[in-house]
Amino acid sequence: MKDWYALVNDLETTVPPLDEMTQKRILRRVVRPKKRRLTLVALIAAVMMLTACGVAVVTGQFSHWFRSISEDVQTPEASQTLFEELGTVIGQSETVGDITMTLDGALWDGEYLFLSLSVEGLDGEGAFMDKFTSLDSWLTGSKAFMYGQVREAYPHMTDEEIEAYWGVLASLRRLGITYIPDWETGEHRLLVQQELGGQEEAELTLHLEHIEMGKETIEGPFEFTFTVSPKPMTQVYTGDVVFESGSLPAIRVTEVRMDPFEAEIDFTTVDETAEIRLKDIETGALMARGEETASANNSGLRTVTDAAGHTDYTLSYGPFRQIVDPRTVTAVKINDTWLELHQFTLQE
Amino acid sequence: MTDRELIAKLKTQPNTALVELTERYAPLASAIAARLLPGRGADVEEVAADTIIAIWKNGDKIDPETLRGFVITTARNLAIDRWRVLRRREEVPLFDHDGADSDFLERTVLAGALAEYIRTLSPPDGEIFLRHYLLLETAAEIALRYGLTEAAVRGRLHRMRKFLQKEVPL
Structure with a gap:
């Protein structure tokens, strides 16, 4: 090949100049090489869908805002279409003192809500890149909406009890707030995460105050009121599959529900006398596109036992x-064994 | 800063060197790629970025005196790889609207024997070959540069292809 370098080295050719934005994009690709490429057709389709809904979309913004939770953090743009299917552009800014916060966008699949905010005026030197809980920050909605949230969280409470404790129950506290710095651009970002069930459009208010992030604190208060619609993407698989894994008693799986941030499995024990406890089950993983992915932060086990002593597990x-x-997703790992979804019927 | 100094800087100040390499050679790499991938901005940018990365990865082996030639040849090869995939999906046109040319471009390996042959050609045939198959200039652009007709350029390219396919191991 060196022969060729010498042959063409001195040949003059027409080289149109590159505009600044193109030059910057190329440099960004050099610094962060991509493993996968989002097909241009899929991206155009997603942008057209959102602009038809009257939402101003800047291509690639969702994958930038929610980079830290993208399918592959090395190539966040590969999740752009998925984010756009779940996302809502908000674009509200507020300044308190030297700090300006902008609530850029939201993701809500009807189960979990994620909000991405950019923060200007932050030093960030002493902040830890970690998830924090701010007792002075909260998320709330209309009374009807919050009533539903309380019902789901405290199914044993009567209406009178809920009314009596309404002042305490009216907001969701202990929001998961993660500080995410972008060392390349110098941008500071907060990701707010909250378990939030819902099936209809909701007007929510986010209040952020006294967020301690290691040695850095954002005092605020900042408050944003916005509307967001749930965009469920649940894949429901039904069937009757006997599953065994190591020392776990054999179970009969009847339904698997896959969401972008959660998986749920309904089952009973084959031996009706056997009992399953959460400690019997290790945190699982998923198989998607041929790769093991999506370890979970935690898992839960719900049980419902009828009068006859028959227990249904989730x-x-x-x-x-x-x-x-x-x-x-093609499989879910329970303990060390994969539960293959092709054994079930995908419900339309 | 000379290309030699820029290559040396890749070891001591790689971030700064990459920015300067991109400023200096991304336009050339993009121009080469765009000739084969018209209207495909993202693909062109990816070829340009991969070319710069190739400089970074091969810094020790590149002769700084022919760095520009490395950029041209690497961008050309990367663009052909991408073009090959897109041709199968019929998403890009034939090279210079010529089926025989496209076939030659796609199949011909830049072997040393071919380079030797090009050196033996009388001017401007050698340059015509290099401009068309390395710099990916069209026959019309080459004709304008050398004061020939487009038909004459295509005729010379055709004769060279015929000779190569018969006499030079490719």
Whole structure:
């Protein structure tokens, strides 16, 4: 090849100049090489869908805002279409003192809500890149909406009890707030995460105040009121599959529900006398596009036992640390064994 | 800063060197790629970025005196790889609207024997070959540069292809 370098080295050719934006994009690709490429057709289709809904979309923004929870953090743009299917552009800014916060966008699949905010005026030197809980920050909605949230969280409470404690129950506290610095651009970002069930459009208010992030504190208060619609993407698989894994008693799986941030598995024990406890089950993983992915932060086990002593179980994994396109999931790992979804029927 | 100094800087100040390499050679790499991938901005940018990365990865082996030639040849090869995939999906046109040319471009390996042959050609045939198959200039552009007709350029390219396919191991 060196012969060729010498042959063409001195040949003059026409080289149109590159505009500044193109030059910057190329440099960004050099610094962060891509493993996968979002097909241009899919991206155009997603942008057209959102602009038809009257939402101003800047291509690539969702993958930038929610980079830390993208399917592959090295190539966040590969999740752009998935984010746009779940996302809502908000674009509200507020300044308190030297700090300006902008609530850029939201993701809500009807189960988990993620909000991405950019922060200007922050030093960030002493802030830890970690998830924090701010007792002075909260998320709330209309009374009807919050009533539903309380009902789901405290199913044993009567209406009178809910009314009596309404002042305490009216907001969701202990929001998960993660500080995410972008060392390349110098941008500071907060990701707010909250388990939030819902099936209809909701007007929500986010209040952020006294967020301690290691040695750095954002005092605020900042408050944003916005409307967001749930965009469920649940894949429901039904069937009757006997599953065994190591020392776990054999179970009969009847339904698997896959969401972008959670997986749920309904089952009973084959031996009616056997009992399953959460400690019997290790945190699972998912198989998507041929790769093991989406380890979960925690799992839960719900049980409902009828008068005859028959117990129905629901095992849940989530929220995942990275978003998963539920349409690409082919198996769920329970302990060390994969539960293959092709054994079930996907409900339309 | 000379290309030699820029290559040396890749070891001591790689971030700064990459920015300067991109400023200096991304336009050339993009121009080469765009000739084969018209209207495909993202693909062109990716070829340009991959070319710069190739400089970074091969810094120790590149002769700084022919760095520009490395950029041209690497961008050309990367663009052909991408073009090959897109041709199968019929998403890009034939090279210079010529089927035989496209076939030659796609199949011909830049072997040393071919380079030797090009050196033996009388001017401007050698340059015509290099401009068309390395710099990916069209026959019309080459004709304008050398004061020939487009038909004459295509005729010379055709004769060279015929000779190569018969006499030079490719």
